Amino acid sequence: MAVERGDKIRDLFLGLLFDGIGMLSFVIPGIGEFSDIVWAPVSAWLMTRLYKGKIGKVAGVVNFIEEIVPGFDIIPSFTLMWLYTYVFSPSEKKSVTTK
Template sequence: MNRKSEKEKPNLLFCLCMDVLGCITYILPFASEWTDIFFAPLSAYIFYRVFGGKKGKIGALINLIEELMPSIDFIPTFTIAYFFRKHYDQ
């Protein structure tokens, strides 16, 4: 694998951090589901910028829906996409 394609892949630690931020409503007692209204579009935009392309657009839409829907913030969208890209896009 060349260096350029390795650089274009997102970092696992970054993906894990984004998923933890998405779960902030469960981790911090003062945060509520209302924080997801602000975080969801930002998360979807970051998802698209990190993964890019058609799969990035689809993943960003899934990420947006997942963040906006109550009670399913625990799904690690970024981490799933990381492993999907790592194992299936070779």
Template sequence: MDNKYKKLVKCVLLDAVGMASLAIPAVGPFLDVVWAPIAASISYKMFGERKGKYTSLITFIEELLPATDVIPSFTIFWFLFDFLGIGKETQKIII
């Protein structure tokens, strides 16, 4: 399996962990408070220093806000950055 698709599997699993708090009605919001900084840190490391500072902030906010757990943010970021290649740094040729 290509590394790009291994990363996709990790993203889907991380999104599933984030959505799991919906299954526990009374405790779910408290789990989100714990999961939000963890998810933000993982997002930062997963998508690199340049893009990671934005993805981690978005992930942190998404995990803290109520009713946004259904948004698969890791998978969306993978699709944008790894599949479509948005934001890829191009090599400059110096003459």
């Protein structure tokens, strides 16, 4: 399945946005960690929607753990998944089409 260049850029933008939302818990001390209880399952679900299949499910679980554990919000899991999918994964790299 070929991935359009626009989809690749959209996924990067959404990943940066979701990572930014996840890091917002550092802005409000005390309340921020409570927000992770809400954000962790939402971000895990978003990860599985953004990246389909087994790899998306694994990334969703890793993302959930990263968001729920205090102090680990600094890890940009959506951006790392984008890099894995579109830069480092040889099978996806070959199927990206440009216009």
